[in-house]
Structures are given as C-alpha cells and as structure tokens.
Amino acid sequence: MSLLESITGPGDLKRLDAAQLSRLAEEIREFLVQAVSRTGGHLGPNLGAVELTIALHRVFDSPHDKILFDTGHQAYVHKMLTGRHDFELLRQRGGLSGYPSRAESEHDIIENSHASTALSYADGFAKAFQLRGEDDRAVVAVVGDGALTGGMCWEALNNIAAGVDRPVIVVVNDNGRSYSPTIGGLASHLADLRVTQGYENALDLIKKTVPRAPVVGNVAYEALHGIKKGLKDVLQPQAMFEDLGMKYVGPIDGHDEDAVERALRRARGFGRPVIVHCITTKGRGYAPAENDTEDCMHGGGAFDPATGKFVTGKGGPDWTKVFGEEMVAIGRERRDVVGITAAMLYPVGLAPFAEAFPDRIFDVGIAEQHAVTSATGLAMGGLHPVVALYATFLNRAFDQVLMDAALHRQPVTFALDRSGVTGSDGASHNGMWDLSILQLVPGMRIAVPRDGARLRELLRECVAVSDGPTAIRYPKGPAAADVEAVGKAGGMDVLARHDGSNGARVLLVAAGSMATPAVEAAELIAAQGIGVTVVDPRWVKPLDPALLDLAREHTLVAVAEDNGRTGAVGDAVARLLRDAGVDAPLRTFGIPQEFLDHASRGQILTDIGLTPQALARDVTESVARITADADEPAASKERS
Numbered sequence: 278m279s280l281l282e283s284i285t286g287p288g289d290l291k292r293l294d295a296a297q298l299s300r301l302a303e304e305i306r307e308f309l310v311q312a313v314s315r316t317g318g319h320l321g322p323n324l325g326a327v328e329l330t331i332a333l334h335r336v337f338d339s340p341h342d343k344i345l346f347d348t349g350h351q352a353y354v355h356k357m358l359t360g361r362h363d364f365e366l367l368r369q370r371g372g373l374s375g376y377p378s379r380a381e382s383e384h385d386i387i388e389n390s391h392a393s394t395a396l397s398y399a400d401g402f403a404k405a406f407q408l409r410g411e412d413d414r415a416v417v418a419v420v421g422d423g424a425l426t427g428g429m430c431w432e433a434l435n436n437i438a439a440g441v442d443r444p445v446i447v448v449v450n451d452n453g454r455s456y457s458p459t460i461g462g463l464a465s466h467l468a469d470l471r472v473t474q475g476y477e478n479a480l481d482l483i484k485k486t487v488p489r490a491p492v493v494g495n496v497a498y499e500a501l502h503g504i505k506k507g508l509k510d511v512l513q514p515q516a517m518f519e520d521l522g523m524k525y526v527g528p529i530d531g532h533d534e535d536a537v538e539r540a541l542r543r544a545r546g547f548g549r550p551v552i553v554h555c556i557t558t559k560g561r562g563y564a565p566a567e568n569d570t571e572d573c574m575h576g577g578g579a580f581d582p583a584t585g586k587f588v589t590g591k592g593g594p595d596w597t598k599v600f601g602e603e604m605v606a607i608g609r610e611r612r613d614v615v616g617i618t619a620a621m622l623y624p625v626g627l628a629p630f631a632e633a634f635p636d637r638i639f640d641v642g643i644a645e646q647h648a649v650t651s652a653t654g655l656a657m658g659g660l661h662p663v664v665a666l667y668a669t670f671l672n673r674a675f676d677q678v679l680m681d682a683a684l685h686r687q688p689v690t691f692a693l694d695r696s697g698v699t700g701s702d703g704a705s706h707n708g709m710w711d712l713s714i715l716q717l718v719p720g721m722r723i724a725v726p727r728d729g730a731r732l733r734e735l736l737r738e739c740v741a742v743s744d745g746p747t748a749i750r751y752p753k754g755p756a757a758a759d760v761e762a763v764g765k766a767g768g769m770d771v772l773a774r775h776d777g778s779n780g781a782r783v784l785l786v787a788a789g790s791m792a793t794p795a796v797e798a799a800e801l802i803a804a805q806g807i808g809v810t811v812v813d814p815r816w817v818k819p820l821d822p823a824l825l826d827l828a829r830e831h832t833l834v835a836v837a838e839d840n841g842r843t844g845a846v847g848d849a850v851a852r853l854l855r856d857a858g859v860d861a862p863l864r865t866f867g868i869p870q871e872f873l874d875h876a877s878r879g880q881i882l883t884d885i886g887l888t889p890q891a892l893a894r895d896v897t898e899s900v901a902r903i904t905a906d907a908d909e910p911a912a913s914k915e916r917s
C-alpha cells in the first residue's frame with residue numbers, strides 16, 4: 278500500500294515523519310498527474326498546493342478548525358487528505374466535484390467557485406466562534422494571489438484586521454499567476470523578480486499582449502512579490518499589512534512542508550489576524566505544467582501524461598474562438614473598440630485581440646465590478662469597450678451594469694462566454710442567470726446568437742450601438758453549425774416552416790443555442806401533423822413586435838432558452854403577449870431555477886428537457902390538450 282492510500286483522514290498525517298511527508302508529496306503529485314490526465318481539471322493549481330495543504334492539515338484540526346479554500350479549484354489535495362482517493366469520475370456525474378462539496382465531506386466548506394470570497398467567509402466564521410465562545414477553533418483561509426486582486430478580499434481584510442481578538446489566519450498562496458501572470462502594471466519589474474527562462478517566456482508573451490496592465494493591487498502586489506527576491510527598495514509587506522492591523526509571516530517557501538508548518542504554528546500562536554505569505558509554483562513538479570507559459574495547465578481537458586499535450590486541444594471552445602477572431606476584425610476597423618478581461622485573457626478569447634492591439638486591451642485582475650465601471654469610464658471617454666467575462670461571473674457586477682453602464686446609457690458591450698449550462702464545473706459555473714438579470718436593466722439590449730455566423734453578425738451590431746449597453750451571450754463548447762434562415766419575420770430569422778394537416782400550428786421561439794434543437798424538434802412535431810414555425814429572435818431584449826402577429830396566427834407559442842426560466846426570455850415573451858392582449862397559449866422551456874449538480878452539458882440538457890425529442894414531446898402534448906379543450910364545448914353540446 279502506498280503512503281497516500283494509508284491516509285484516510287487528516288489524523289493519519291500527524292504520525293508521519295519528514296521522510297514520509299516528502300514521499301507523500303511525491304505520491305500526491307504522481308496521483309494528480311495521472312488522475313487529471315484522464316479526466317481533465319485544474320492540474321496546475323493543485324500541483325502548486327501540495328505541501329501547503331499537507332501542512333495545513335497537520336497543524337489544524339479540520340473540521341473543528343475551519344480550512345477555507347478561495348475559488349476551490351486547488352482543493353484536490355485537500356480532498357485526497359480527507360479520505361477521497363477515487364478521482365476516476367472527477368467533475369463528472371456520480372464522481373467528485375472539482376470544488377469543495379459539503380455533500381462529499383465535513384471538511385469542505387465553500388462550494389462556489391467564484392473567486393475572492395474566502396476571506397469574507399473567514400471573517401464570518403471568526404465572529405461566530407467568538408460570539409459562541411468557541412475560541413479554540415481556528416479559522417484559516419487559503420487565497421491565491423489572483424483571487425487577492427478581487428475587491429471582496431480587501432473588504433474582508435478591512436474587517437478581519439479590525440478584529441484583533443479574532444485570530445483569522447490568511448494563507449496567501451502566491452504563485453504569481455491567475456491564469457496568466459497576475460500582473461499589476463509591474464511587467465518590467467516582474468522581469469527582475471523571476472529569472473527562470475519559463476517565466477521570461479511568459480513575460481515576453483504577456484509584455485507583447487498586455488503591456489499596460491493596470492495597477493492591480495499595486496502596493497499589495499509589489500509587497501508580496503518584491504520581497505521575494507529581497508529587493509530592499511520595495512516596501513516590506515509587513516508594513517502594509519501591519520498598517521492594516523495584521524501580523525505578517527513570510528515569505529515562506531510554499532514547497533518546504535516543514536517551513537510552512539512552522540509558519541502556520543507561529544501564526545496560530547499569535548492569537549490575532551495574520552497573513553502567512555507562501556511562495557509557490559503553479560504546476561510544481563510537472564515540467565509540462567511548469568513550462569506552460571499560457572497558464573501552467575490551470576485547467577483543461579484530458580492530456581497525455583508523458584507530454585502534457587491535451588487530447589482534445591487546448592484551444593478552448595469554438596464559440597470563444599469565433600468571438601476572438603471577430604474582435605480582431607472589428608478592432609482593425611474600429612480604433613475606438615477596446616477589450617477588457619478580468620484575469621482571463623485566453624479563456625475568454627481576447628488573446629488574439631491583445632496580440633494585434635496591445636494598447637487596447639486591459640486586464641483588470643479578478644475584478645469584474647471594477648471591469649464594468651471602468652468600462653463605463655472608457656465609454657464616457659469616447660471608446661467602445663467590450664467586457665469579456667464568463668456569464669456567471671457577471672452576476673457580481675450587476676449593480677455596476679445597472680447603475681453605471683445602463684443608467685448613464687453608455688455604449689459598453691458585454692461578451693458573455695460560457696452562458697447556459699456548462700456542466701462539469703458545477704452549480705456556480707452554469708451561466709444560467711444573465712438573461713434573467715439583464716432583463717431588469719433599462720436600456721440594455723441583449724443578443725443571443727444561434728451559431729458562429731450570427732455571433733459575428735450580432736457582435737458587430739452590438740458594437741454599432743452607441744446609446745446604451747449591449748450584451749451578447751454564447752455557450753461553452755463547439756459553435757453550432759450555421760443554421761441559415763428560410764425567411765424573415767420583422768427583424769427575426771425564420772428557421773423553419775412546416776405545414777400541418779390537423780389545423781394546429783406551433784410557434785417555436787428558439788433563443789441562441791436552442792435554435793438547432795428547435796429545428797430538429799419542429800420536424801418531429803410536424804410528423805404528428807402539427808404545423809410549426811421556428812423563429813430565432815436574434816435580439817431577446819427588446820423583443821421584436823413582429824412576434825405578436827406571429828403569435829396570433831398559431832395555436833401555441835413555445836419559447837426555448839439555455840438560461841434559468843425565471844425572468845428570462847420566456848417570461849419576457851409572456852409579458853409582451855399579455856401587454857398586447859394576445860392570449861395565445863404559451864409554454865416556456867429552460868433551465869429549472871435550481872443549483873444543478875456537476876455533470877456534462879449534454880447530460881444536463883437531457884435531464885432538463887432541452888433536447889429535440891423532449892421539446893417535441895412536450896409541445897405535442899400541449900397542442901393535444903389545447904385541441905381537446907377547444908373541442909370540449911362542442912362535445913358537451915352534442916351530449917346534451
């Protein structure tokens with residue numbers, strides 16, 4: 278039996294000696310590479326957190342003490358040390374979640390994968406333990422240097438530091454990267470801090486693409502990184518944190534398990550808020566990850582463990598690639614168009630734009646709220662910013678969209694990738710909220726492309742709008758094959774028309790990626806003798822008034838969308854019809870308003886009925902009920 282197999286819980290760690298701990302770290306790394314090579318996942322972040330996590334579980338007594346992981350993508354080692362060794366179905370139905378999961382273990386606390394939240398949880402836990410008189414319970418939050426660029430961290434630190442008698446231990450896992458290097462206007466300065474060829478390659482890449490990165494957490498970042506090489510002219514980090522009222526321990530070699538343990542024990546002994554600053558390497562111990570200048574194998578699919586080469590290619594989903602290509606084409610024609618990313622230059626597809634227009638790209642760090650309001654400032658300054666985010670991460674910037682971009686009617690375009698069901702990253706990553714929350718925003722226009730060709734068209738229409746914000750949203754995965762229109766209805770594309778034989782006709786309104794399944798469903802419905810018209814609205818806010826005339830001509834209106842059902846396109850169509858006095862029967866199909874467990878996008882779409890077969894079945898049954906109801910009076914008259 279390997280050492281790792283003998284670890285059934287944190288208690289087993291405490292009996293290991295230095296040599297065994299070193300061997301355990303090696304076994305964990307080997308396990309991570311082999312397991313994640315089969316399933317895909319966050320290899321880089323977890324390779325960088327091996328010794329750190331071992332030390333945490335040797336010094337603290339989880340779950341009595343609380344060990345919180347920010348973002349949670351780096352918690353695979355934590356799972357292994359708390360008795361979970363079966364990674365065969367990682368991030369798949371029936372397998373381990375890719376993030377902490379309260380259903381999996383009492384040792385898991387924060388399930389959502391949205392960054393920069395752990396310190397706030399820690400502040401809350403510390404206050405609760407103090408009020409309950411449970412002063413013997415430690416609260417430890419592990420936060421990455423990337424997550425530390427998120428504003429919530431500083432709101433939390435402001436509160437944690439004020440609780441001098443509430444001993445929160447903040448462990449900064451500082452590997453100098455989010456995906457790309459977490460740079461804050463320090464590109465040239467960073468060149469002094471890191472001499473490894475790998476980092477210089479990355480730096481050259483970044484210097485070419487993001488030369489004017491903003492000053493993101495400048496003082497904190499300079500302190501955290503400058504001290505690394507003992508640069509005397511850099512503000513000592515403890516000065517900044519102690520000004521906040523926190524002790525500072527570090528910098529510690531985050532791969533020296535004994536050193537980390539000693540620092541954690543020392544920090545626990547202070548009995549007050551303290552920062553333990555650990556310097557780690559993302560992808561540590563696996564050369565393909567350490568040398569991956571893009572993102573140190575931050576995430577991605579299955580790969581060949583011998584080479585690190587991704588099986589399905591790491592180019593990212595095609596929707597993202599189409600967006601990136603069109604942004605470059607637009608950028609050549611429109612010098613006023615600029616790009617903004619929140620520490621996800623490559624994942625959102627803006628790297629080609631950055632390469633082509635290095636002075637028109639801004640990486641604000643993991644700071645979506647700032648991204649939106651900064652974009653509003655850019656627009657007020659005469660530019661047209663395109664803010665590219667994952668749809669789910671827009672949630673935290675709702676007020677900035679509403680009260681900054683929209684209230685001031687500024688031409689900001691939001692490009693929302695990973696919209697709809699994403700699946701493998703679990704409930705907090707499904708982009709199922711944007712079509713609902715953006716419906717609330719006065720003056721917001723929302724485009725939902727059905728395929729790559731429409732993404733190109735609608736992105737151009739978005740950046741052509743100059744009197745208010747626009748949003749365009751598209752899913753994760755391969756871009757749908759182009760679906761050509763067979764006609765127009767107002768500004769909407771008619772995608773299919775089938776004559777029926779029994780007099781009933783269904784109007785199928787398909788938003789975005791639902792167009793392809795809707796066209797397939799229409800054929801199944803038509804085979805039942807029911808007439809069908811499939812329309813793609815292209816813009817779902819405001820809706821096209823031509824929908825009203827179409828609705829009047831059909832037995833049933835059915836709306837399909839890859840978003841939560843509440844308050845989204847279906848509800849907007851209902852409001853449009855009711856406000857116009859059109860009482861056509863209406864069915865809405867979308868994602869149930871629930872937190873969905875991790876599984877593949879295809880599995881979830883099947884579960885929730887967003888497939889051609891399910892849509893056809895549900896629509897046909899609805900038509901049968903409507904027809905039966907319509908025949909009821911005649912039947913009862915005949916009986917009487």
Ligand SMILES: Cc1ncc(C[n+]2csc(CCOP(=O)(O)OP(=O)(O)O)c2C)c(N)n1
Nearest residue numbers: 322390391392421422423424454455620670
């Ligand atoms: C609010 C939010 N924005 C963006 C992301 C996407 N994201 C996941 S991990 C990551 C980088 C995190 O960097 P860091 O905190 O330094 O952790 P590391 O991976 O380096 O260990 C980002 C940007 C997210 N999870 N949450």
Ligand SMILES: CC(=O)[C@@H](O)[C@H](O)COP(=O)(O)O
Nearest residue numbers: 350390576577624695702753
């Ligand atoms: C943890 C996080 O938020 C991201 O790393 C996410 O896992 C990326 O998912 P994609 O694979 O969709 O880029």
Ligand SMILES: [Mg+2]
Nearest residue numbers: 421422423454
């Ligand atoms: Mg990092």
